[in-house]
Amino acid sequence: MARVLIADDDADYRAAFSKGLNALGHEVDAVSEGAQVEKAVTEADRPYDILFLDVMMPAGGAATVLHRMTVIVPDLPVVIITGRAEVADSPLFKHGMRLARARVRKTADLKELDALVRSLTAE
Template identity: 55%
Template structure:
């Protein structure tokens, strides 16, 4: 079981994502803005974080760099509902510090595989 933080401002996506990961035995917390990420990381320990590219209070690029400054070993997976962004040069360059990039259309199985890869027992 992994402790997962989801940072995304789409409540419907977060609800489905959370329910699925919890059904697989993971412990999941979520925040809806980039501003909420660091305060929660300072309060709780997580094994992996899923970070949305575009959200209020700071998207993935700015938040990822802040995470790396304080939590250099925390695996971060960037998620986006905008497929055109995933391979754009700015996206790739700005998010090179992330361990993985995924579309929001990824299946629960794919998400779980990423979690298990990044959080070996």
């Protein structure tokens, strides 16, 4: 199973997403701010297989974190997530996050997210 890092400032979503992926056998860590992502990735005892990154978070939004991750860990698949329809339909989400391997809405069900994890981590 995959080792997953979730970066999202919505505590309820972060907890539910983590719990769901854990139930499917994935190992999950989670942070609440963009600034915590780099620390989690660089200080991890084992590398992460995939990063789910919320578009809008305090202390470092997705664009900054995404670009930083492509430098630090270029092989780490990053999936951009958002719960806001206006963001999901925006050029920023569709084109500005082109370095991300995928972009999904938070309304995606757990089965879809698990399939995405498996496809991007070649499980």
